[in-house]
Amino acid sequence: MARPYRSALYIPASRERALDKARGLSCDAILFDLEDAVAPEEKVRARETLAAALASGGYGARARLVRINGLDTEWGEDDLRAAAGLACDGVLVPKVDGPATLDRVAALVPDLPLWAMMETPAGILNAAAICAHPRLAGIVMGTNDLAKDLRTRPGHRREPLLHALSACLLAARAHGRVAIDGVYNAFRDAEGLEAECAQGRDLGFDGKSLIHPDQIALANAAFAPTGAEIDLARRQIAAFDEASAAGQGVAVVDGRIVENLHVATARETLSRAEAIAALETT
Numbered sequence: 529m530a531r532p533y534r535s536a537l538y539i540p541a542s543r544e545r546a547l548d549k550a551r552g553l554s555c556d557a558i559l560f561d562l563e564d565a566v567a568p569e570e571k572v573r574a575r576e577t578l579a580a581a582l583a584s585g586g587y588g589a590r591a592r593l594v595r596i597n598g599l600d601t602e603w604g605e606d607d608l609r610a611a612a613g614l615a616c617d618g619v620l621v622p623k624v625d626g627p628a629t630l631d632r633v634a635a636l637v638p639d640l641p642l643w644a645m646m647e648t649p650a651g652i653l654n655a656a657a658i659c660a661h662p663r664l665a666g667i668v669m670g671t672n673d674l675a676k677d678l679r680t681r682p683g684h685r686r687e688p689l690l691h692a693l694s695a696c697l698l699a700a701r702a703h704g705r706v707a708i709d710g711v712y713n714a715f716r717d718a719e720g721l722e723a724e725c726a727q728g729r730d731l732g733f734d735g736k737s738l739i740h741p742d743q744i745a746l747a748n749a750a751f752a753p754t755g756a757e758i759d760l761a762r763r764q765i766a767a768f769d770e771a772s773a774a775g776q777g778v779a780v781v782d783g784r785i786v787e788n789l790h791v792a793t794a795r796e797t798l799s800r801a802e803a804i805a806a807l808e809t810t
């Protein structure tokens with residue numbers, strides 16, 4: 529049963545109070561950030577603060593990913609060496625331009641799964657090669673950096689970013705990787721977040737990266753199967769089983785045909801619902 533990634537909350541590793549608060553939050557994943565949310569003069573202390581927080585534990589079943597600084601910065605290699613010994617579930621590498629960046633990281637952390645921030649024009653063009661990397665577990669869209677580099681103004685429907693979002697989603701799906709959408713910056717705007725979560729879900733993303741605890745509940749709801757979807761999935765499976773037993777390859781539910789590919793989607797819906805229920809009871 530695949531782990532859910534509906535909500536992935538960034539926490540600046542320099543903010544002790546936020547690191548502590550996260551132990552009681554209902555996000556599916558935590559992105560402990562040593563990169564852009566931490567000021568240069570705080571970088572070394574943040575690394576130590578994070579190591580202490582992870583050593584203390586208490587993050588339950590949430591996936592714990594550590595976003596390091598880039599290997600082209602003065603902190604990147606030390607971040608990686610530290611990450612190799614941390615109680616975490618993966619390393620999130622910023623501004624991945626191609627698989628060579630992941631090769632360098634993989635050599636320094638032999639055991640941890642790698643995650644790639646997709647947020648540079650070169651990275652988007654190389655999405656397929658990045659997602660094919662054997663150590664990669666998933667991707668996280670960095671829509672702020674991408675918009676900056678593209679010089680676009682995404683606006684509320686993100687039209688200028690849709691090509692990049694879809695290219696990364698295609699690459700992730702082709703290689704069986706988790707795909708997490710970018711952040712919604714206006715963290716007090718619940719209506720805007722809800723619309724952007726729905727857009728990301730409909731594009732095919734597994735979840736949304738977040739910057740504030742108030743965003744978690746909306747993301748969790750948006751990326752979970754609804755009660756109606758679960759009910760439909762059960763009825764599709766039952767109807768198809770019945771049709772198969774009668775020697776037919778097609779069933780009809782609510783006036784729509786159900787073939788084996790729809791049954792596969794229905795089973796996947798039930799499996800996601802089960803994984804979410806299991807996570808929420810731990």
Ligand SMILES: CC(C)(COP(=O)(O)OP(=O)(O)OC[C@H]1O[C@@H](n2cnc3c(N)ncnc32)[C@H](O)[C@@H]1OP(=O)(O)O)[C@@H](O)C(=O)NCCC(=O)NCCSC(=O)C[C@H](O)C(=O)O
Pocket residue numbers: 537538539540545546547549550561564565645647669670671672673674710711715739740741
């Ligand atoms: C955006 C914030 C600076 C707002 O912080 P603050 O003003 O403290 O908010 P609140 O007063 O509403 O906070 C209420 C309580 O919640 C805790 N809190 C706040 N944010 C977090 C968090 N992210 N994780 C855990 N807990 C959090 C506060 O401590 C308050 O707790 P309490 O004192 O008990 O009441 C702030 O939310 C923030 O710093 N967010 C994270 C910003 C960040 O990580 N940015 C970098 C990642 S985004 C990015 O880089 C994307 C990508 O690379 C790209 O290119 O797009």
Ligand SMILES: [Mg+2]
Pocket residue numbers: 564622645647670672673
């Ligand atoms: Mg970024």
